[in-house]
Amino acid sequence: MADGKAPVVAEAHEVDTFHPPQKMLDKHPSKPHISGMDEYQQLYKESITEPDKFWGRMARDLLTWQRDFQTVHTGSLAEGDNAWFLEGQLNASFNCVDRHAIKDPNKVAIIYEADEPEDGRNLTYGELLREVSRTAWTLKQMGVQKGDTVAIYLPMIPEAIIALLAVVRIGAVHSVVFAGFSADSLRDRIIDARSKVVITTDEGKRGGKLIGTKKIVDEALKQCPDVSHCLVYKRTGSECPWTEGRDYWWHEEVEKWPSYIAPEPMNSEDPLFLLYTSGSTGKPKGVLHTTAGYLLGAAMTGKYVFDIHDTDRYFCGGDVGWITGHTYVVYAPLLLGVSTVVFEGTPAYPNFSRYWEIIEKHKITQFYVAPTALRLLKRAGDDFVKAKMPDLRVLGSVGEPIAAEVWKWYFEVVGREEAHIVDTYWQTETGSNVITPLAGVTPTKPGSASLPFFGIEPAIIDPVSGDEIHGNDVEGVLAFKQAWPSMARTVYGAHKRYMDTYLNVYKGYYFTGDGAGRDHEGFYWIRGRVDDVVNVSGHRLSTAEIEAALIEHHSIAEAAVVGVADELTGQAVNAFVAIKDGTEATDALRKEFVLQVRKSIGPFAAPKAVFIVPDLPKTRSGKIMRRILRKILAGETDSLGDTSTLSDPNVVDKIIATVGESR
């Protein structure tokens, strides 16, 4: 196996190509949904040249409609007015729950793996339908109406899925806020989305630690006068703050209501959910997805990328607070009617074998996780990977580039060369996988997300000229030329920002914000963000947002945040701060700054290093040159480039000295 060997830096041309392992096909319950590359090419071609025919067929095949659609697609990328499956009506919770509960109510829908391995339980589709219905009733009684937004601040427990599906059952819109966000971040998201109801737990439990979710919600709600109700699921039973008349216990409310409520018929383009994500400015964006297109993207990628079959048991380790959890813990597996694992804990608790033991215990067939977790587990050592995982066919990777050594470790040590690795590239805004291998079909090269999914027409653009670069063996920024059903429709309350961020950058294209190369065989290699977004352990963070948090500290005059390469987390946040005159640079102060970010955004955004410097490198017009800071951190001080435009070129030496001292 690859562990211990020096990483080989190979040219794209020289890397090995891995075909779907024969052993994966041998243990397949039938055969992959797509017969091979020829069929992929043929369907792909149809999806690009005859998209209406292709998507119309897929939408009727994979979703159940209360009323059929007449128009497959209208609008364009240039105008930003894309709409899909017009005149059609359907309900997301019906598609995820009812149709399977009707067919086989005893089939397991949710495999709950609690933080403590012995505390879990299963929920069948029949039970899920009853729980979703009772919760939907409860929300209705709280005044939630079609089109209202409900904030969900829940850890990874079955109730998170029940809550999402209850919200969409009555035609409301969910806005999940990752339960690691601070009270301030939660408050901003509740206010921006105009949520009037919040769903949370008394506490959360993760990796043996307790998280005071209700306390955080209370802190946030101090500044959210429009929130009328808070529904609280009792997870640990500890004391928690309570506001009579606003707070209601989940178990006391749901038992009042019947176990069935009819799903609300929704138009295809009615909003399904909002999910806040980081962009290049300080304010998070409420990315809006609509009903039919998003559901189709989830179901299609579940079927073709992960090759999900009826008897499969699917495990995505993502949190429901991020898009990966939305699409691949909840929607894709449930739309396809299989069992999905809801994992409350961490890969390191009670020890580094936890994922593998879950896979063994539940005979998991597809596993999906971020490289950051794999790096941690690889470092912990192969002895932890003793579990028997004979059913594994597909191993997915998501959220950041996966290094070739980690890819190989995943393939050899976890998959025992019997599972196909799918490195899936996509974004909150794309809704579902867009550049990705299809399990059992696409040959793969470690580190490449391979080829476009159906309906995705990638373009490599020269960022300087703005022109598309045709042909192979090219580098540039990644854009898409054609609209696809699961693309985000807008940024909530900020459509201009949506246009300016994605559609007006290169007219007629959707701009991803990532750099990418296309190799000599047309395979795509994602290079990472070209904007001020950093990726820490697969969490998308905006440097501007962290800077804004730092500046709230009374001692900070100015702050600049950059991402640096980190062995474990992919990238890490490093902050440079200039403090106000008369303040002394101490370790205690540095700690306060870290705490400021934890408090303002959440622990996952905390800077790994804080450098207190006399001044930041700025141009004469006052622009902070983060490029120079990045170079200094990378030790490339002899290639700082042109520093003559700095208002005070001497600051560079001082910063180099500060960074040097602290190492």
Ligand code: 6R9
């Ligand atoms: C799903 C998700 C999106 C950004 C994206 C890119 C990076 C995601 C990747 C990948 C290389 C992959 N990214 N998948 N980079 N290879 N397979 O992560 O959504 O949180 O919105 O982040 O993540 O930079 O632009 P989101």
